[in-house]
Amino acid sequence: MNQALNLARQTLLEAPGLSETALSQVMDKLLSRQVDAADIYFQYSRLESWVLDDGIIKEGNHSIEQGAGLRAISGDKTGFAYTDDLILPQLLNAADAARAIAHAGQSGRQAIASRGDLPQLYAPINPLESLSENDKLELMRKLDAEARAQDPRVQQVTVSLVAVHDTVLVINDQGQLAGDVRPLVRMNVNVIVEQNGRREQGSSGGGARRALDFFLEEDRALSYAREAVRQALVNLEAVAAPAGMLPVVLGPGWPGVLLHEAVGHGLEGDFNRKGTSAFSGRIGEQVASPLCTVVDDGTLPDRRGSLSIDDEGTQTQNTVLIEKGILKGYMQDKMNARLMGMPETGNGRRESYAHLPMPRMTNTYMLPGEHDPQEIIASVDKGLYAVNFGGGQVDITSGKFVFSANEAYLIENGKIKAPVKGATLIGNGPEAMTRISMVGNDLELDSGVGTCGKEGQSVPVGVGQPTLKIDEMTIGGTAT
Amino acid sequence: MNAGDIDQLKQTVADLLAEAKKQGASSAEAGVHAQQGLDVTVRLGETETIEHTNDHGLGVTVYFGNRKGSANTTDLSPAAVRETVAAACRIAKYTSEDPAAGLADPELMATDVPDLDLNHPWDIDALKAAEIARECEEAARGFDQRISNSEGATVHTQNSLFVYGNSHGFIGGYPTTRHSLSCAVLAGSGDQMQRDYWYTSDRVPESLQTASDVGIKAAERTVARLGSRKIKTTECPVLFRADLATGLLRSFFGAIRGPALYRKASFLLDHLGEIIFPDWVIVDEDPLKPQGIASAPFDNEGVATAPRKLVDGGVLQGYVLDSYSARRLGMQTTANAGGVRNARIDSTGESFEELLRRLDTGLLVTELMGQGSNTVTGDYSRGAAGFWVEDGEIAYPVEEVTVAGNLRDMFQGLLAVGADNDIPGSIDTGSWLIDRMTVAGD
Numbered sequence: 001m002n003q004a005l006n007l008a009r010q011t012l013l014e015a016p017g018l019s020e021t022a023l024s025q026v027m028d029k030l031l032s033r034q035v036d037a038a039d040i041y042f043q044y045s046r047l048e049s050w051v052l053d054d055g056i057i058k059e060g061n062h063s064i065e066q067g068a069g070l071r072a073i074s075g076d077k078t079g080f081a082y083t084d085d086l087i088l089p090q091l092l093n094a095a096d097a098a099r100a101i102a103h104a105g106q107s108g109r110q111a112i113a114s115r116g117d118l119p120q121l122y123a124p125i126n127p128l129e130s131l132s133e134n135d136k137l138e139l140m141r142k143l144d145a146e147a148r149a150q151d152p153r154v155q156q157v158t159v160s161l162v163a164v165h166d167t168v169l170v171i172n173d174q175g176q177l178a179g180d181v182r183p184l185v186r187m188n189v190n191v192i193v194e195q196n197g198r199r200e201q202g203s204s205g206g207g208a209r210r211a212l213d214f215f216l217e218e219d220r221a222l223s224y225a226r227e228a229v230r231q232a233l234v235n236l237e238a239v240a241a242p243a244g245m246l247p248v249v250l251g252p253g254w255p256g257v258l259l260h261e262a263v264g265h266g267l268e269g270d271f272n273r274k275g276t277s278a279f280s281g282r283i284g285e286q287v288a289s290p291l292c293t294v295v296d297d298g299t300l301p302d303r304r305g306s307l308s309i310d311d312e313g314t315q316t317q318n319t320v321l322i323e324k325g326i327l328k329g330y331m332q333d334k335m336n337a338r339l340m341g342m343p344e345t346g347n348g349r350r351e352s353y354a355h356l357p358m359p360r361m362t363n364t365y366m367l368p369g370e371h372d373p374q375e376i377i378a379s380v381d382k383g384l385y386a387v388n389f390g391g392g393q394v395d396i397t398s399g400k401f402v403f404s405a406n407e408a409y410l411i412e413n414g415k416i417k418a419p420v421k422g423a424t425l426i427g428n429g430p431e432a433m434t435r436i437s438m439v440g441n442d443l444e445l446d447s448g449v450g451t452c453g454k455e456g457q458s459v460p461v462g463v464g465q466p467t468l469k470i471d472e473m474t475i476g477g478t479a480t
Numbered sequence: 481m482n483a484g485d486i487d488q489l490k491q492t493v494a495d496l497l498a499e500a501k502k503q504g505a506s507s508a509e510a511g512v513h514a515q516q517g518l519d520v521t522v523r524l525g526e527t528e529t530i531e532h533t534n535d536h537g538l539g540v541t542v543y544f545g546n547r548k549g550s551a552n553t554t555d556l557s558p559a560a561v562r563e564t565v566a567a568a569c570r571i572a573k574y575t576s577e578d579p580a581a582g583l584a585d586p587e588l589m590a591t592d593v594p595d596l597d598l599n600h601p602w603d604i605d606a607l608k609a610a611e612i613a614r615e616c617e618e619a620a621r622g623f624d625q626r627i628s629n630s631e632g633a634t635v636h637t638q639n640s641l642f643v644y645g646n647s648h649g650f651i652g653g654y655p656t657t658r659h660s661l662s663c664a665v666l667a668g669s670g671d672q673m674q675r676d677y678w679y680t681s682d683r684v685p686e687s688l689q690t691a692s693d694v695g696i697k698a699a700e701r702t703v704a705r706l707g708s709r710k711i712k713t714t715e716c717p718v719l720f721r722a723d724l725a726t727g728l729l730r731s732f733f734g735a736i737r738g739p740a741l742y743r744k745a746s747f748l749l750d751h752l753g754e755i756i757f758p759d760w761v762i763v764d765e766d767p768l769k770p771q772g773i774a775s776a777p778f779d780n781e782g783v784a785t786a787p788r789k790l791v792d793g794g795v796l797q798g799y800v801l802d803s804y805s806a807r808r809l810g811m812q813t814t815a816n817a818g819g820v821r822n823a824r825i826d827s828t829g830e831s832f833e834e835l836l837r838r839l840d841t842g843l844l845v846t847e848l849m850g851q852g853s854n855t856v857t858g859d860y861s862r863g864a865a866g867f868w869v870e871d872g873e874i875a876y877p878v879e880e881v882t883v884a885g886n887l888r889d890m891f892q893g894l895l896a897v898g899a900d901n902d903i904p905g906s907i908d909t910g911s912w913l914i915d916r917m918t919v920a921g922d
Binding site: 050053056057058059060061062063064065066067076077078079080081082083084094097098100101133134137155156158192194199200201241243244245274275276278354356390391392393395397398399400401402403404421422423424426427428430474475476477478479480 | 523526527528529530531532533534535536548549550551552553554555560564567568570571572573574575576577578581606629631666671673674675705708710713714715743744745847849850851852854856857859861862863865879880881882883884885886918919920921922
């Protein structure tokens with residue numbers, strides 16, 4: 001049996017005094033109607049955060065969330081209730097409320113069997129205790145000093161550090177009991193620089209499913225401070241961005257937010273089952289240029305978007321979404337996989353026990369191509385080279401998506417020229433993907449900063465891509 | 481939930497404050513909340529999900545002189561009270577001395593807590609909620625043959641209790657309710673598919689728009705988008721429909737919030753008393769509005785709230801401050817811990833049709849995408865969809881364009897605010913006509 005499952009059982013069953021018999025009683029209640037599927041998701045989550053601002057440790061917070069979410073599914077109908085009291089009477093009440101979705105009847109139940117055979121992609125550690133408080137704060141002060149030492153124009157530095165210790169246990173109507181201990185750490189540096197009355201900001205950060213020593217390796221955290229200042233100083237020189245259609249070269253790594261918005265959401269199973277996505281019913285069709293192979297891979301060790309098991313207890317996998325431009329598959333949770341008659345892909349995720357799971361991305365990225373990144377830039381006569389982005393958004397029905405560049409440069413005659421102000425780029429997912437004409441050999445994943453929102457639920461994700469060229473995209477600048 | 485529950489939460493707050501004192505804190509503040517609700521979604525005529533929500537939480541902030549620590553949990557048990565206070569006290573051992581840290585000044589505490597009529601529970605079960613959602617979705621699907629699919633209609637109702645107290649002796653709390661009905665439908669098919677939605681939200685169930693009105697409006701908005709196309713890149717006047725003009729006011733509030741100011745991270749830094757908008761612009765805030773979606777008799781620090789003008793004659797009258805940012809700026813808190821409550825901008829009186837005529841030829845924006853609004857510089861660049869307007873008439877729907885400018889210029893270039901302020905939510909505004917922006921397309 002794996003260590004994460006043992007720890008999850010200790011935290012979520014033994015500590016609150018829930019026996020396997022009690023668990024069976026609750027599951028029996030959920031299954032005392034005609035249901036196709038049911039599960040109980042137990043969660044205990046601790047979060048610690050610190051903020052350094054104006055050179056002092058200004059804020060610290062410690063947070064505990066615990067509870068259980070109970071779900072009964074009949075066909076495509078879902079009943080859901082949750083409780084933050086892990087005691088039998090409350091769990092039975094929630095089961096009673098959740099099962100009301102289904103018709104009278106009785107469903108078969110299986111004996112509880114632990115899924116102890118699943119590989120673990122990260123160590124089941126508590127990152128809150130992986131450094132002493134003094135070492136955490138010392139690290140933050142070092143980043144503040146590093147940022148200020150870069151340039152006298154640095155006016156403000158904000159450093160944040162967050163560590164999460166999340167323990168989950170899920171049992172389904174098949175009696176399968178799976179558990180996971182999910183560490184997650186994140187640091188960020190934001191700076192404001194000023195020159196002749198003009199102010200700009202820059203920010204950089206990273207994270208992983210690791211202990212906090214992740215930030216100490218190879219001066220990783222110090223590089224966030226340097227990068228934030230570098231970016232802010234570039235923006236001090238930025239001129240107005242162009243407005244209109246131009247070729248766009250996207251840098252490697254975090255600009256992969258393109259894929260997350262342009263194709264990722266549109267390939268989530270729920271939208272496709274309901275026929276509300278621009279990609280609905282298009283498996284086997286050409287939806288991107290033949291240079292594009294895009295995967296969603298939840299199995300990368302230690303990555304922010306990775307999970308050993310998803311929030312339905314399904315082992316995660318590397319799912320090919322688009323292969324050489326052809327749409328191959330969707331990302332699925334159990335319910336949508338069952339209703340569509342397609343394989344489960346381990347993409348059933350939820351923000352917490354108080355939210356329903358749905359198909360969500362893990363780490364979504366494009367495989368490398370053949371071109372030297374320099375060659376890609378050199379191929380552009382007049383265009384935009386965008387290396388850093390804020391967030392994005394997509395309308396999965398019309399396929400329109402946006403993402404906002406916060407570090408970009410003009411390309412003129414194949415050379416990188418002046419930096420331009422932040423601008424939103426807009427396109428149509430399937431169209432933009434078809435216009436990808438060059439793909440670099442320099443695949444990078446992002447530094448572990450992504451958070452994805454869907455229907456009000458936030459989950460950590462990863463993105464990545466090599467340098468790539470889109471022949472034409474609309475750039476929302478002001479220079480006409 | 482009833483009055484007895486409020487007393488129980490007040491006791492928990494008192495216990496938290498007593499525990500903080502016992503553990504050595506020089507001052508402390510605490511909040512406790514409990515929420516119960518129901519969410520029912522009907523899709524294609526069938527009940528799709530029934531969600532029972534049930535949340536609790538307590539949070540405490542302790543001060544040891546000028547050092548602060550905070551902690552929160554979903555567990556309201558006596559053991560959790562002790563542990564959460566201990567966690568906050570442990571944090572405070574490590575935070576720095578910060579002269580601006582602390583509770584709001586005692587003389588600012590609300591002395592009476594007016595009843596703002598915020599509690600109107602909806603006597604509704606899952607079956608009844610499903611009936612309303614079904615009626616709403618049916619109205620949408622039956623509105624036009626081009627409605628081809630649905631994301632469903634959702635009825636949401638929520639009862640909340642909230643108590644806040646601090647070691648000045650202030651303690652206050654009250655029940656609130658919030659209900660909503662929303663609907664999203666699709667029109668067209670293949671690569672000519674569009675989606676849009678509408679919703680209604682209120683403290684009082686009887687004040688919600690009718691189910692069929694919400695459904696019909698969702699369908700109208702969706703069908704109107706069919707046949708959308710790109711336009712050529714141009715500079716032109718832009719009309720932001722009322723439900724999107726709220727976002728421009730939010731960007732304004734974001735730039736006059738305390739943290740953006742003391743961090744010198746705002747394009748409106750040092751603009752108090754300066755002209756931001758044309759001279760006819762009045763923006764006010766009424767936290768005491770009866771039945772208001774954002775109403776509160778005291779802010780998140782116990783400070784008494786009061787109506788005030790944020791902008792008068794186009795001139796910035798005040799910032800949006802809590803006690804911390806106020807101390808940092810050498811000012812007084814504006815009772816905005818927790819944000820701006822029930823903002824309103826005066827209309828220049830034109831109907832929506834009159835605004836279209838005044839726009840003459842330009843872009844009507846009915847959807848915005850992305851986060852491209854930069855508080856530090858005021859630079860604004862967002863994805864948009866809407867309608868091209870020619871000679872005061874809607875010509876055709878537009879999509880896959882961006883609108884860009886600088887918020888400073890956009891505020892100065894505000895030509896009119898419509899009387900079409902019939903939108904849900906806590907910001908009361910009509911549509912905004914802005915003189916000139918860059919629209920990027922083909």
